[in-house]
Structure formats: structure tokens, C-alpha cells
Amino acid sequence: MNEKYIFVTGGVMSGIGKGIVSASTGLLLKSRGYNVGIIKIDPYLNVDAGTMNPYAHGEVYVTEDGGETDLDLGHYERFLGINLSKKHNITTGQIYFNVITKERKGEYLGKTVQIIPHVTDEIKNRIITLAKETGVDVMIIEIGGTVGDIEGLPFLEAARQMWIDLGSDNVLFMHVAMSPILSATGEQKTKPVQHSVQELRRIGIQPTAVIVRSSRPLEDESRYKIALFSNLPREAVFSDHDTITPYEVPLILENQGYGKFLTKKLNINDREPDLASWENFVEKIKSINKEVPIAMIGKYTKLKDSYISITEALKSAGVSLNVIPKLVWVEATDIENGHIKVEEVLQNVKGAVVLPGFGARGTEGKIKAIKYLRENNIPTLGVCFGMQLSVVEYARDVLGLKDANSTEINPNTPYPVIDLLPEQRIIDNMGGTMRLGVSKINVVKNTTVYDLYGREIVYERHRHRYEVNLQYLDKLIDAGIKVSGWSDKGLVEFIELSKRDHKFFVGTQPHPEFTSRPLNPNPLYVGLVKASS
Incomplete structure (x- = not known):
């Protein structure tokens, strides 16, 4: 026809x-x-x-x-x-x-x-x-x-x-x-x-x-x-x-x-x-009555549509596990400015997503939240910028690199554990010039991420300019960070802490929410909700 x-x-x-x-x-x-x-x-x-x-x-x-x-x-x-x-x-x-x-x-x-x-x-x-x-x-x-x-x-x-x-x-x-x-x-x-x-x-x-x-x-x-x-x-x-x-x-x-x-x-x-x-x-959504409180830590929390794919990925993951994620919105800028105390807003949550974003505003608030989540063994998923700041927090607190940062936030940091991708250095225009779209990821066996995906090769979508600086990677690994996914070009795609150190602490450079579907939720979000439940 x-x-x-x-x-x-x-x-x-x-x-x-x-x-x-x-x-x-x-x-x-x-x-x-x-x-x-x-x-x-x-x-x-x-x-x-x-x-x-x-x-x-x-x-x-x-x-x-x-x-x-x-x-x-x-x-x-x-x-x-x-x-x-x-x-x-x-x-x-x-x-x-x-x-x-x-x-x-x-x-x-x-x-x-x-x-x-x-x-x-x-x-x-x-x-x-x-x-x-x-x-x-x-x-x-x-x-x-x-x-x-x-x-x-x-x-x-x-x-x-x-x-x-x-x-x-x-x-x-x-x-x-x-x-x-x-x-x-x-x-x-x-x-x-x-x-x-x-x-x-x-x-x-x-x-x-x-x-x-x-x-x-x-x-x-x-x-x-x-x-x-x-x-x-x-x-x-x-x-x-x-x-x-x-x-x-x-x-x-x-x-x-x-x-x-x-x-x-x-x-x-x-x-x-x-x-x-x-x-x-739909019937499962309407019939589930068990809730699990999960913190959503970001800088655009006044407009929930800023993170709609993540909220839908969490809901779909919850339905697959017969729980409903109760989202607790935490504005990172309010933590940073001292308007709210991190221990007060996070003490009753069972899990957390450190949300993506760009720019310096709210960064230190996110880092304070990550430190609390890591030290209190609260299941955590850091997405894109959330993963990068997890590396920054770990470098500062565990490695002792007190001024560690991303060069996006502080171009003059003495410890640039997160740095601009090499191919981004020659780019002038802002629109459509990031690392964008789907890429192949090689998942490392005997990791939490591998257990969730159940396969060695996955494909996820990206949107970022900055990456884990490979010059600091050996020190980070020696201090306890595990790399659980690599790109074919040797870029860090997933990080995690071992289960003996933390029940669930995973960082993802790509955005797995974009491949999550109501009837087929993304494994990383399923993993977070399961650990939080």
C-alpha cells in the first residue's frame, strides 16, 4: 500500500x-x-x-x-x-x-x-x-x-x-x-x-x-x-x-x-x-504497592523532564522487580550552597542516581553526595558526568589528591583525573560535536556490570566531551576502582567498586537510559533498583 x-x-x-x-x-x-x-x-x-x-x-x-x-x-x-x-x-x-x-x-x-x-x-x-x-x-x-x-x-x-x-x-x-x-x-x-x-x-x-x-x-x-x-x-x-x-x-x-x-x-x-x-x-504498574526510595541528585531537578529517560528507565526496572521507585529529588546546588545537609536528605534513601549534566554549578554538591553514598554503602549509579565526578571524589578522598578535578570544571587543576577527549581539542563549534550516538563496549568478565548484562559486548549511546584521564588510571585501579567496560579505542566506559567494598557502586560513561524500554529495561537500572530493594 x-x-x-x-x-x-x-x-x-x-x-x-x-x-x-x-x-x-x-x-x-x-x-x-x-x-x-x-x-x-x-x-x-x-x-x-x-x-x-x-x-x-x-x-x-x-x-x-x-x-x-x-x-x-x-x-x-x-x-x-x-x-x-x-x-x-x-x-x-x-x-x-x-x-x-x-x-x-x-x-x-x-x-x-x-x-x-x-x-x-x-x-x-x-x-x-x-x-x-x-x-x-x-x-x-x-x-x-x-x-x-x-x-x-x-x-x-x-x-x-x-x-x-x-x-x-x-x-x-x-x-x-x-x-x-x-x-x-x-x-x-x-x-x-x-x-x-x-x-x-x-x-x-x-x-x-x-x-x-x-x-x-x-x-x-x-x-x-x-x-x-x-x-x-x-x-x-x-x-x-x-x-x-x-x-x-x-x-x-x-x-x-x-x-x-x-x-x-x-x-x-x-x-x-x-x-x-x-x-x-500496565496492570503490574497499577498493582505494585512496594516502594523503594531512590535519590535523584542533579542540577536541573526543578524541571523533572530534564531527566525523563532516567526516570522511565527506573520505573521500567522497578516493574520488572515488582517495586516502584519513589524518586527523591535532590538539588546538588542546594547541597553546594549549604541550604540542605547531605546526610539529612540522603539518610533515608535506599539507592541513588548521580545524574548527568554540564558545567560547574552544583558540582561540589554532587561530590559531597557521592562521598556520603560511597561511605554509607548506599547503592549508587553515576551516569556520564555522575560517573566522572565519582572518579573525582575517589581521587580526592581515597588517593589523597585533594585538588583533583575535571578540566571542564577547573582547567588548571593539578590532578586532571577527568580530561577532554583528544579529538575534542580541535573543535570550535558547540552543536553536534560531542562524542555522540551508539558505540561498542567491551565488558570485563567477573564484574558487576558483566553480571548484569550477561555478555562481553554491549552497545550504548554517548553524549560527552570529557573522559577518565588514562594517566591516572593505574593509581585509581590500585586504590580500588575497577574498570568494567572499555571502548575499542581504550576509553573507560564503566567503572565500579568491588562487592566486598560496596553492595552496588557503578559508573557509566554512556547513557543506558536511552536503550531502556518498558518491556525490556536496561540492565544497569535493573541492577540499581534490585540492590536498592
């Missing part, structure tokens, strides 16, 4: 869950045996998310091929159990960069280059080419932001044109909008949804369906009003109400006939969905 396209748009406010709806749409089609791809469009001018502060846009999700992308790609990979590429995240920056490059090369010679048709054609070409290259049956495209945003208009126009070019059997529009509940009266209000749909229709797009976000299930009267003012039958309005877990959303939508609705509108066979494993996973 020809490729089909489903555009997911949003209204009223950002952050209402378009990514979860998009991923759920994909899961329901995949469960019916269709090959599904999924794209996130971000209308900002950045070429990618790599240079953004996590407070601005949440986590930077890294794809296997080294793309620094929007966090929604993490939702897509987790729900669909597939690996996407950097091409699956399209930004305004990429589109304009390509158009301007073509103009400079003379490909538009004699023409005035304009938003329509040149920018919209570039957008359509990116979407259609990727669908054909990957051989999907259905490509889902989530357009970031909300309808009415100036920066999103070229993408909405391109989507409208695709509907004209390919026909209503091949292009659908799913619109996600918020229906708030008034706290004073408890009334479910539909006007925000109505206005959002009207704005979408004003620019030429009639939604195929409306998915309504609300804190409670959509009422019949509300469904009737939304359908009436959206020019839709009632069966095209779906409730996406709050749940215990976002992984329940595809099941909620399926129970309302959403999957069958999609196949009917796409004019494809409605096969029997295979959702048994997903249903079992």
Missing part, C-alpha cells in the same frame, strides 16, 4: 501530552501488524536540541546515530520499541538551512525564494523521503507547539498541502487540546477546545479527530459540544484523561475504538491488535 500520514497537532497549551498521543497512535497501529514510523517537528530555529539548557526544553534525547533531539523521540522509542534516527526530528533551523544552502548553490536560480512553495516543499520532501527510505506503512508526524504559533505555520501549511496532494485516505489530522476543570464548580469547560479547533480550521485544516486532555474522563455533554463545533461526529472525539501512568493512554484510547477509527479512516484492514504484553505491563 502507499504510505499513509497522520499529523498530530496541539492546541490551548504546550506540554499537554501530544507526544504520548503520537506514541500511542503508533503503538495501536503497530499492534495491528503495521510498520510505523514517527517524526517530531520542532518549530524553533535551533538546528537541533543539543545546545539548549534542559530548563528550556527538557531532556536532550540521543538517537543511535548521534542525533541530539527532542525528548518526545524517547517516548516514541519506548512505546514502539524501535530505534529512530536524527532524521526523525525536524526543526525550522534544519529546513531553513537546507533552503538557504540550495539557494546559495543556485538550485533556485532565477526564482524568488519564499515560504510557499520553497520552505513548504522542503518540509514535505523531508517527511515523504523519510517515509519511503524507511519503508513504513504509516508515518506519524507530531507538530510541536500549539496551533496559532507563528513559527509553526509553515509546517501546518505543508501538512495541509499534503492532504490536498495525497487525499483524505492517506493523510489524517489528530488534534489534541485541553478541556480544563474549573476548581470552583467542578465544571468541564469545552470552549478552549472549540477555539483551538476553530484556529486549526481557519488555516485550512479540518481535524479528522479531536483527542481531549482533561483531568477526568470526557463527559457526554462535553463530547457533544466539541463534536458539534469541530464539525465532527461524536465517535471522532476521544477522551485522554489523567491516568496513573502514561503507558495506559494507548489502552484507554483503544477501549474507545480509536485504533479501529484510525484503520477505517486510513482505509486499511483493522487487524486484531496484540496488546497482551502491554496490558500486563
